[in-house]
Amino acid sequence: MTPPEWLDDDAGPVVRPYALTRGRARSSADDLDLIAMVTASGNAPRDPAEISPEQWRILDITARATSVVDIASDLDLAIGVVRVLLGDLQDQGLIRVRPPAQVAPLPSERILKEVINGLRAL
């Protein structure tokens, strides 16, 4: 096998998981928290042919608000890959992302008490 000449020294080895993102490893959703909540906006994509099967699945899953980790887990894709796919959907206005700042850092006393009771009932 001939070595892939188009790779320069800086490119490093090809990373297979990112084939789904056409090789891109960065996106507008790079900083998306693991437990940020994603909800499909319900808008129709401008060009449905641009949406990959994985992204259609994301739109399907996020018909109800779903966390970034659950999306990654459901799709069985690495978190970084999911962030790129989500970034594209976000850029096209197809999903809404609720950052964890509104979700987790300071959960209310009420929520924590509910969690304690829920754990006791497990």
Place this chain on the structure above:
Amino acid sequence: MAFAPSDEPVALKILVAGGFGVGKTTLVGAISEIRPLRTEEVLSDRGVGVDDVGGVEAKTTTTVAMDFGRITIREGLVVYLFGTPGQERFWFMWDELSYGALGAVVIADTRRLTDCFPSIDYFEQRGTPFIVAVNCFDGAERYEPDDVRIALDLDPEVPVLLCDVRRRASAKVVLITLVEHALKTLTAAQR
């Protein structure tokens, strides 16, 4: 104060830390619905000085499986458990994992107590509420929680408890202790 409208789903994050082989995976499995989760292992300049990357290309990425579990408290209220990767080269992930975390369980093994020092240092510095759960391995000498507290030089308010992470009931007590501790920390901060 209602923090989130009742129709908005709430997700909480709890970290499970400790040395290699201390029972992180077992604890997550004993109490939660285990879910597959993969992330990238990045050996880039972040690893320089932390890990020996001699002979490894400048940018290498592979995917690695993470300990990840979900506890559904009710519709719209979910607790996620994340096992923090033990090896030092994964420390870049700790910041991401600990951001917005409700708190952390540090599992300790009395036969190798020093293994949990980095975790304790980390959470102390970040101000993340944490508890120390001493996993009682078969054949290991039993120590009282207070002895462990002294050995680890913990602040008096940090809960220390003995546990058997294989048992669901014990894992439950560990998580409840953490959430109660987080609640106490939160209430104290609001005063």
